[in-house]
Amino acid sequence: xxxxxxxxxxxxxxxxxxxxxxxxxxxxxxxxxxxxxxxxxxxxxxxxxxxxxxxxxxxxxxxxxxxxxxxxxxxxxxxxxxxxxxxxxxxxxxxxxxxxxxxxxxxxxxxxxxxxxxxxxxxxxxxxxxxxxxxxxxxxxxxxxxxxxxxxxxxxxxxxxxxxxxxxxxxxxxxxxxxxxxxxxxxxxxxxxxxxxxxxxxxxxxxxxxxxxxxxxxxxxxxxxxxxxxxxxxxxxxxxxxxxxxxxxxxxxxxxxxxxxxxxxxxxxxxxxxxxxxxxxxxxxxxxxxxxxxxxxxxxxxxxxxxxxxxxxxxxxxxxxxxxxxxxxxxxxxxxxxxxxxxxxxxxxxxxxxxxxxxxxxxxxxxxxxxxxxxxxxxxxxxxxxxxxxxxxxxx
Amino acid sequence: xxxxxxxxxxxxxxxxxxxxxxxxxxxxxxxxxxxxxxxxxxxxxxxxxxxxxxxxxxxxxxxxxxxxxxxxxxxxxxxxxxxxxxxxxxxxxxxxxxxxxxxxxxxxxxxxxxxxxxxxxxxxxxxxxxxxxxxxxxxxxxxxxxxxxxxxxxxxxxxxxxxxxxxxxxxxxxxxxxxxxxxxxxxxxxxxxxxxxxxxxxxxxxxxxxxxxxxxxxxxxxxxxxxxxxxxxxxxxxxxxxxxxxxxxxxxxxxxxxxxxxxxxxxxxxxxxxxxxxxxxxxxxxxxxxx
Numbered sequence: 005x006x007x008x009x010x011x012x013x014x015x016x017x018x019x020x021x022x023x024x025x026x027x028x029x030x031x032x033x034x035x036x037x038x039x040x041x042x043x044x045x046x047x048x049x050x051x052x053x054x055x056x057x058x059x060x061x062x063x064x065x066x067x068x069x070x071x072x073x074x075x076x077x078x079x080x081x082x083x084x085x086x087x088x089x090x091x092x093x094x095x096x097x098x099x100x101x102x103x104x105x106x107x108x109x110x111x112x113x114x115x116x117x118x119x120x121x122x123x124x125x126x127x128x129x130x131x132x133x134x135x136x137x138x139x140x141x142x143x144x145x146x147x148x149x150x151x152x153x154x155x156x157x158x159x160x161x162x163x164x165x166x167x168x169x170x171x172x173x174x175x176x177x178x179x180x181x182x183x184x185x186x187x188x189x190x191x192x193x194x195x196x197x198x199x200x201x202x203x204x205x206x207x208x209x210x211x212x213x214x215x216x217x218x219x220x221x222x223x224x225x226x227x228x229x230x231x232x233x234x235x236x237x238x239x240x241x242x243x244x245x246x247x248x249x250x251x252x253x254x255x256x257x258x259x260x261x262x263x264x265x266x267x268x269x270x271x272x273x274x275x276x277x278x279x280x281x282x283x284x285x286x287x288x289x290x291x292x293x294x295x296x297x298x299x300x301x302x303x304x305x306x307x308x309x310x311x312x313x314x315x316x317x318x319x320x321x322x323x324x325x326x327x328x329x330x331x332x333x334x335x336x337x338x339x340x341x342x343x344x345x346x347x348x349x350x351x352x353x354x355x356x357x358x359x360x361x362x363x364x365x366x367x368x369x370x371x372x373x374x375x376x377x378x379x380x381x382x383x384x385x386x387x388x389x390x391x392x393x394x395x396x397x398x399x400x
Numbered sequence: 401x402x403x404x405x406x407x408x409x410x411x412x413x414x415x416x417x418x419x420x421x422x423x424x425x426x427x428x429x430x431x432x433x434x435x436x437x438x439x440x441x442x443x444x445x446x447x448x449x450x451x452x453x454x455x456x457x458x459x460x461x462x463x464x465x466x467x468x469x470x471x472x473x474x475x476x477x478x479x480x481x482x483x484x485x486x487x488x489x490x491x492x493x494x495x496x497x498x499x500x501x502x503x504x505x506x507x508x509x510x511x512x513x514x515x516x517x518x519x520x521x522x523x524x525x526x527x528x529x530x531x532x533x534x535x536x537x538x539x540x541x542x543x544x545x546x547x548x549x550x551x552x553x554x555x556x557x558x559x560x561x562x563x564x565x566x567x568x569x570x571x572x573x574x575x576x577x578x579x580x581x582x583x584x585x586x587x588x589x590x591x592x593x594x595x596x597x598x599x600x601x602x603x604x605x606x607x608x609x610x611x612x613x614x615x616x617x618x619x620x621x622x623x624x625x626x627x628x629x630x631x632x633x634x635x636x637x638x639x640x641x642x643x644x645x646x647x648x649x650x651x652x653x654x655x656x657x658x659x660x661x662x663x664x665x666x667x668x669x670x671x672x673x674x675x676x677x678x679x680x681x682x683x684x685x686x687x688x689x690x691x
Contacts, residue, residue, distance in 0.1 A: 194401065233412050305405035331401040338406060345412040352414030364420040 005048030006250040008055040009040055009071075010266050011064040013255060016095045017135060020126040021160055021187045023321055024267040026059060036257040037071045039279040045084030047283070055089045057252075057263065062096035072108050089113065091156070093127075094142040095135070102149035113183070114139075114146055115156045118170020122163040140177065147178045154181035154222075161187075161196040167203035168210070171223060181222040188322045192332045201339050208347045215351055215359050220372065229344035232310035234363050240309055246295040246316040246326065247288050253279060261291050264317040295326050302329060311337045411555070415521045419555070466678065469605045469614045473670035476620020476663035478572075478595030490592075490623035491656040495573040498664050499559055502569060502617060505668035509681055511567050513560035518568065523608045524553035525601065528578040554579075556604065558614075565680060566611055569671070571664075572598045572618040594618040613680055615671040620663040622656040 015026035044052035054075075056068050068090070075086040089111040097114070105112055116139055117123040124134035146153050155174055159167055167184070174182055186192075186200075204225070211226055232239045247261035254266035257279040265274040276291060277284035295316050302308050312318070313329045322330035351359035361368045480490030503513050558568040572580055572594045580601055585591045598618040605614045675681050 192401070233414070234417050236416055236418070301403045301405050303405075306409035307406045329403045331403050334403040335401050338404070341409070345414075348412055348414040360420075364415070364417050 005044065006053035006055060007040055007044040008057045008250060008252040008263050009037060009061075010057050010059065010252060010254050010263075011037070011061045011067055012059040014063055015058060015060040015093070016063060016130070017060070017093050018128050018130050018132070019093075020128070021158065021190065023189065023264055024059075030255040031064065032067060032253075032255040032257070034067060034070055036253075036255070036279055037067055038074050039257060040253045041071060041075055041078075041086060042084075043279050043282060045078075045086065051085040051087075053087050053089065055091060055250075057091050060093055060096070061090055062092050062101065065096070065101060069104065072110070076108075087111075091115070094139050094146065097142045097146055099145065099149075102146065106149055111153075112146060112150055113154045113156055114143060115158070116140070116143055116174065117159070117163065118157050119166055119173045122159070122166035122170045125163050126158075126160060143177055143179070151178070152180060154183055155179045156183045156185065158185050158187055159200070160190045161192045164196050164200040164203065167200060168206040171207060172210070175221060180220060183224045185224075186332070186336060188318050188330050188332050190332075192335075194335075197332075197335055197339060200336075201343075204340060204343050208343050211347050212350055215362075216354070216356050218358050220358070220362075225340060226344050226347065228312075229310065229340055230348050230363055233345070233348065236309070243312065244315045244317075246314075247276060247291045251276070251283070259283060261288075262317045264321055291326075297327065302334075307337060307341055310341060313337070413521075416519060418515065418518045419521045466610070468608070468610055468612065469602050470616075470671055470674045472595065472598050472602060472616060472618070473667040473674075474595065475666040475670075476595075476618075476622055476660060478593070478598070478618045478620055480592045480594070480621035480623060482590055482592070490621040491653050491660060492574045492621055493619050493657065493660045493664065495559070495571060495575050497661070498571045498573060498617070498619065501661060501664045502571065502668045503560065505665050506567075506569075506672055509672035509675065511562050511565055511672070511675070511681075513562050513567075513569075515561040515563055516559065518558045518561045519555040520558065520605075520608055521555050523556040523604050525556050525579075525581050525604055526553040527551055528581055528583040556580075556601070565613075567613050567615075567675065567680070569615045569617060570601060572601065572616065574619065574621075592619075592621060594621060613675060613678065615667075615674075617664060617667045617671075620660040622660040622663065 009032065011032045013024070013027040013030040015022075018026070041052070041054065044054060054071070056064075056071075058064075061068065072088060075084070075088075078084055079086070088108065090105070091113045092115070094114040094116065097112075102112075104110075115127070116136075117125075117127055120134070120136040123136045123139070127135050127139075129135050143155070157170060157174065159170075163170075171182060171184070207223070207226070211223065214221060228239075244262075250262060252260040252263050252266050254260065254270070256270065258266070258270045258275050259277040259279065260266050260268075260274050261276060265272075268274045273287075274291070275284075276287040295314075302311070302313050305311070311334075313333060315333075316326035318333060319328055319330050320326045322332065348363075361371075365371075480492070482490060506513070556570070559570050561568045574592065577592055577594070577597065578584075580597050582592065582597050595618050598616040602614070602616045605616070608614070672681070
């Protein structure tokens with residue numbers, strides 16, 4: 005069980021595709037944040053994940069500190085357990101905060117859309133200036149403190165042609181976990197998806213080459229699609245569990261079924277309780293029934309069990325209905341699956357050791373972590389990764 | 401752009417995790433080697449840590465040349481017919497019941513089936529075609545033949561798996577008869593040669609990778625014996641005795657069902673003995689010893 009705390013609706017950037025444009029007036033109070041932590045622990049049987057979100061959560065770093073301190077104090081008294089994560093645009097990351105994050109075991113995910121050309125197309129500072137150079141410096145700082153930090157890379161129709169080079173760019177920087185998402189609400193045309201298709205084909209070649217070279221990395225579109233076949237039912241279980249597994253708390257303490265819905269406001273039908281009174285069970289039931297009752301065209305689809313069409317947030321953002329499947333997503337899934345399956349088949353046929361370990365061994369996360377800890381993810385290690393990218397770059 | 405369901409999509413030719421865990425090869429070895437390399441780098445003395453206990457995997461595969469597929473343990477005739485003119489129909493044992501018996505019997509030997517439905521990607525069996533009458537009626541005999549020809553082989557699915565001991569079993573039941581290659585008799589009487597199907601499945605399993613021990617059991621499909629049935633038949637057609645006949649008939653079915661259950665249990669017992677002969681259960685604590 006996770007709670008996403010929208011600490012503020014203000015943001016230090018002005019990204020063109022943001023689904024919740026900044027609104028400087030709303031900040032979460034300390035009391036609301038603490039109530040949310042207590043609610044999370046109650047709802048999850050004592051151990052709860054908290055995601056600090058925004059707007060830009062680092063605008064409220066004092067609130068983050070006080071919330072973590074509140075949680076740690078309660079942990080000492082045996083009143084629950086919490087683990088924390090922050091999703092940030094990275095602008096306000098500094099050494100002092102990263103030291104704090106490391107002390108407290110807070111995971112950090114940073115947004116960066118890849119190369120300068122891809123990133124600066126949409127991710128702008130409030131004065132309209134580009135942000136890439138600044139954020140690449142922040143990324144390097146982040147990786148120095150947190151070598152396994154993940155990066156969220158968003159692609160729009162007009163940046164589809166930059167996908168492969170952006171993935172290579174991020175890996176060159178030393179990023180090992182890339183969460184790549186499309187802006188499904190964008191005005192995707194068939195020709196944009198053809199461009200994206202070609203980019204995935206390039207990445208398929210790179211994925212095989214990098215894996216064969218024993219290089220560890222995580223690239224979400226490929227990993228999740230491989231997992232959808234390799235882990236079958238477990239993958240199905242881990243897909244969106246709308247209004248239940250990951251609720252959002254807006255700055256005023258109202259509860260919503262997922263991260264996109266706080267923007268609809270407390271008067272909307274998406275509100276499902278608040279941190280002081282808890283989840284409104286009737287509202288939760290109503291939302292889940294609405295979510296579960298449709299997806300009709302997908303029931304007879306051969307890829308149904310391997311697809312993300314159940315993501316309510318994404319559907320709502322793109323179509324206005326939580327169970328009305330986004331056509332772009334459908335087209336994308338149909339395009340991606342055969343590409344990734346070819347990658348899986350090739351690596352499986354060769355029994356590539358890293359592929360077999362990464363995708364089939366239950367011990368891999370533990371052993372890999374030990375490998376990384378003992379080998380040390382130093383800057384020298386990052387340079388080695390970058391050099392490896394250079395060796396495989398001609399494929400892109 | 402529209403939402404367009406995909407009508408068909410080939411199963412990818414890379415295994416699922418279940419399949420990999422069922423077929424031991426390099427995974428435990430790979431993890432162990434990776435781990436030892438790390439430990440070696442660190443100069444630590446943790447090399448004694450046995451990863452086998454951490455990853456739900458099995459002992460290393462044994463050397464080739466061993467027998468991995470058990471013979472068919474013949475208890476019960478394993479052949480039956482049902483349909484139009486069959487007057488003494490067999491009593492089938494459900495898959496669920498049979499698997500409970502098998503689990504129960506093998507648990508006594510220390511085999512613990514914690515996985516179900518494991519598919520063996522490399523062992524494929526061409527399924528039979530159940531819907532003979534419907535297909536022929538709608539599309540004709542030629543279409544029916546074509547449907548059989550076009551039906552692709554499918555990965556074999558085990559019913560139960562002990563991933564630690566690497567023991568997998570499969571039960572040839574009525575519900576899986578066609579899936580496992582049973583053919584339509586193409587008449588209104590369907591013949592179910594369960595034992596013959598079990599033998600054929602066992603032959604296919606010999607093509608699986610070494611290291612997992614397999615057994616194929618079958619439904620004995622015991623029925624009301626013919627003599628009793630002949631004696632009962634006059635009662636059946638005499639309406640005055642119909643209730644008495646039903647009672648006797650139901651009792652006879654119960655007895656047949658119990659005989660089948662015992663025969664399945666005997667098949668499982670034989671398999672446990674066979675596993676011991678292969679040296680697989682030596683050192684496996686029996687439940688009585690505290691596990």
